[in-house]
Amino acid sequence: MAVLQKLKEDYPWIETPLVVAAPMRLITLAESVVEVTKAGGIAFLAAGTDPSDLPTHLQTARDLLTKHSSPIPSRPNHLPFGIGFINWGCELESCLPPITQFRPSAVWFFAPKSPSQLAQWSHETRAASPGTRIWAQVGSVQEAMDALEAAKPDVLVVQGTDAGGHGLARGAGIAVLVPEVCDAIDSYLASRSGIARPAIIAAGGITEARSAAAALVLGAHGVAMGTRFLASPEVNISRGYRDEVLRARDGGQSTVRTKVYDRLRGTTGWAENYNGRGVWNRSFVDAESGMKESENKRLYEEEMLKGDGGWGLEGRMTTYAGTGVGMVKEVQGAGDIVREVRDGMRRVLQNVGRTEKGRL
């Protein structure tokens, strides 16, 4: 309970069980972040690999919050949301000024080149903005232990392999990864003193109340969602992408983890052990069938001219999404998503408690 207490102190506007909106590069910007904050969740404005527009987006979010009818309870001089960085792709010195100027409540670090890069970012962020909490995303027990040792993060985001977009190419689902990470943290802390227990936020495959409630049962203190927010009007997403998210079902079958989309889009820089999960499409099928990459890339670039028509099974535009995509069936406001999942988690856990009593 000490961990939950700290969460409520660090993010005074949240309601629990905690729902987090994960940063998605180019997609989660000011408007969606503000809606999640107003609904009592924690959102991360995505800086991704390029912080050049970050001050503008942060200013927009601040302005939107100022216009909100009732003030958001936040720590003095801290923005009531966070910023997400893809560490390998960013220069620390370009990212520190907006952190210092805007003082986000948290930063979410993902995919550092090494534990020592994570340590450096964490150290410098804390020096520049002592109230900004450090969230470190990990995809394995090893990464969790490395992050704990290197950065003593306030929050560990434990991402299972069902997640959409980039993550470790190999991995386990949250049903396995969250308990194993929790046990490893217990062992680690048992032999050391003076290290605060990080909060655990589960991510990967969570799109609705049952998977979110399950994450709490597994040992998480809250849940992060990405894919579900792709179908909210406040994110920055093309209609073709969004429609494909709404269409796809049976996400274990309709999505794949692959490096094909990165290669076609010319995205370089991800470490060898990373890839991305997306809905499979014509580009992926062609690549699997042995089409030469130059030809596949040419067709991809041609397809870009089609606009929203370039998505779909026969399309070539990328639909990054997690296996939970099959349960994203309608467009819904980001704030409503937060409230629906949070209320649903409560209901699911209460019902299980009742059923259990009858059953035991």
Added chain:
Amino acid sequence: MAVLQKLKEDYPWIETPLVVAAPMRLITLAESVVEVTKAGGIAFLAAGTDPSDLPTHLQTARDLLTKHSSPIPSRPNHLPFGIGFINWGCELESCLPPITQFRPSAVWFFAPKSPSQLAQWSHETRAASPGTRIWAQVGSVQEAMDALEAAKPDVLVVQGTDAGGHGLARGAGIAVLVPEVCDAIDSYLASRSGIARPAIIAAGGITEARSAAAALVLGAHGVAMGTRFLASPEVNISRGYRDEVLRARDGGQSTVRTKVYDRLRGTTGWAENYNGRGVWNRSFVDAESGMKESENKRLYEEEMLKGDGGWGLEGRMTTYAGTGVGMVKEVQGAGDIVREVRDGMRRVLQNVGRTEKGRL
């Protein structure tokens, strides 16, 4: 609750929350099955792809149960356990006689060539032994719907991609698959009358109480485990294999889904869309590095002479196991495993209920 009621009528010896020991070819035979039954779980004696020894194993199990101090409550003339078949590899006409003679409480069907093969096996089994319940294992929403339509199974075993051994090459974890299958069943049943709702048993990655409790929150009526039972003295497993299961940690990283092990072992017959999850070893690394299959196979066959020394990271013997392998840390009696996980599930759910009350 009607589903739980039916489970208790069909398997009168069980205690809930229900723990099931999945059939593992050549591994789960009479001794382990009997221990699970005595502990109030449902076990499946593995016929695998070859039923020729099945009558002997069934007779052994029956004898062991007869020697048990207190009688097991079972339906009259039915064995208090099931039999597991890999449908594509078995002749129905060789499998029906032992079913008719021994009358297992259930049969677990896995990997039929088609929904119509599943339909035929289910129909003929019910005709030959009307009290034998049909369990159908599925790995996607599509397979679940096909099985429901074709065979009206009493139980659907919903296997997530964290599972060890064979399963669909592509898939989602139980946190995603179980809720999506439950929703699809709801829709299916809403538009049809006279079809009983199947019980849902979650499988794949479950090795301890938290993941098992999470499965119930996700909508399952019980859980099946395989990997966890590999470390019980009653299963038929070599010491080298068992020791490797105990050694491996961080299962999302230490295991892979691959067809390499099937190819080296000369296992043919699995459909193209299946592969198996196991701990990676020298054979896998060599295959990834481009070693010719004939050479890799030669080395595999040489390694067989080493006995228990052939397992491990530098070994070449196959350690099929799920991503939950990292939480299997000690050898424990099969009955104790059932009791520990069942009691743990109750405790986890009660604690979550309590925490939730304080939190809301």
